[in-house]
Amino acid sequence: MAIRVIAEHLSEDEIADLKEMFKMIDADNSGQITFEELKVGLDRVGATLKESEILCTYAGNVDNSRTIDYGEFIAATLHLNKIKREDHLFAAFSYLDKDGSGYITQDELQQACEEFGVKDVKLEDMIREVDQDNEDGRID
Structure with a gap:
């Protein structure tokens, strides 16, 4: 979600x-890219990705549909290009930190999931994975 x-x-x-x-990849101009369109399109632009890497790009689809929309595509390609500019990361953190406390709480993640249409996410596991001090249940 942060990359999105x-x-x-x-x-x-x-x-x-x-x-x-x-x-160019959206062959039928639907505004959505299917896995097959993604595979063919990436091959057409000369991307040298293995099918497993293409599947990871497709996994960037945060709303669990069977297609990738424009925002999901941009997020997935940013991830592939490993864009990690600090100012962008700070902006993403600030966006998720709704109350400006300097921490992202489970409630704030829940709100972001709802905004992005993400369902069936185990927020406790997500926080546990990212929470560096593993003690307070929030991300700083």
Whole structure:
């Protein structure tokens, strides 16, 4: 979700090439990319990804549909390109930290999941995995 937040806050200049790539891969102009379209499109642009890496990109689909929309595509390609600019990460953290406390709580993650249409997520496990001090149940 953090990568999705970063993707949604990038400028048009920062994602212009990815936008064009999405349009090219979306063969039927539906605004959604199927796995087959993704596979063919990435091959067409010369991406040298193994099928397992393409599946990981497809797994970037946070709303559990069988297609990838534009925002999910941008987030997945950002992840593949390992964009981790600190200012973007801070912006994503700030977006998720609704009350500005400096921590992301389970309630704030729940709210973000609802905003992004993410269902069936075990928030306790997510927090436990990321909570560095493993004591307070929140992400800082």
